[in-house]
Amino acid sequence: MKRRILSILALAAAVVLGGANADTALVDVEVRGPKGEPLPGVRVNVGGATAVTGDDGVAHLTGVAAGKQTISVAREVEFLDDNGAKQKAEVKMDVDVTIVVTTSCCPGQRFTLHVKLHIETPPPAKCVPWCGLAAIDHGPNGTQRASAGGGFTGSCQSCTITDAPMPPLAQLQCNGPHSVVDPAPNGGYTVTTTADGNTANCAITLP
Numbered sequence: 001m002k003r004r005i006l007s008i009l010a011l012a013a014a015v016v017l018g019g020a021n022a023d024t025a026l027v028d029v030e031v032r033g034p035k036g037e038p039l040p041g042v043r044v045n046v047g048g049a050t051a052v053t054g055d056d057g058v059a060h061l062t063g064v065a066a067g068k069q070t071i072s073v074a075r076e077v078e079f080l081d082d083n084g085a086k087q088k089a090e091v092k093m094d095v096d097v098t099i100v101v102t103t104s105c106c107p108g109q110r111f112t113l114h115v116k117l118h119i120e121t122p123p124p125a126k127c128v129p130w131c132g133l134a135a136i137d138h139g140p141n142g143t144q145r146a147s148a149g150g151g152f153t154g155s156c157q158s159c160t161i162t163d164a165p166m167p168p169l170a171q172l173q174c175n176g177p178h179s180v181v182d183p184a185p186n187g188g189y190t191v192t193t194t195a196d197g198n199t200a201n202c203a204i205t206l207p
Helices: none
Strands: 004-015 024-032 043-046 049-052 058-065 067-080 086-099 110-121 127-137 144-154 159-162 179-181 187-195 198-206
Touching: 024 043, 024 067, 043 058, 049 058, 058 067, 067 110, 067 127, 067 144, 086 110, 086 127, 086 144, 110 198, 127 187, 127 198, 144 159, 144 187, 144 198
Parallel strands: none
Antiparallel strands: 004 024, 004 110, 024 058, 043 049, 043 067, 067 086, 110 127, 127 144, 144 179, 159 187, 187 198
């Protein structure tokens, strides 16, 4: 069965703010596809602040609160309802980050976060499994955090997640909370979701 594969590389830059509102930051998130092309129409959420990428693949978020936040990158997937009509649902992956805001430095100073995301779903069907893997470089010494998830959209009778290489990931449940490995060592990470005989396979390599 031919599968649609989405491999996203997102670059987020948080601005250190001064001025009247010193407790929030501006965040630009650049989303690119497997060939490096910008991906428009991707919904990005950072700590409750939401924006959609434009034709250039960039989402501009304002009012992001300081402290530990979560970057969510989401795409729509299609499934078939009981009448065979196409419906849409949103599949997302989350990665925790820390947004640092201070008044001790001049406005405009930036730091960057690198998020690698792989989401895969089969073509539309009444039961569509999905899988997702995300990783972020979140420390000055190159430490990494990996996140994995999986589940289904539509109407499914059964769903399992397998091929997760590390114990925290092996405990994943379909449509359940994402599992996190922190720090995540370099190497390959895979997750396979199977629902009603349909399969989605995800893989990323760190760094």
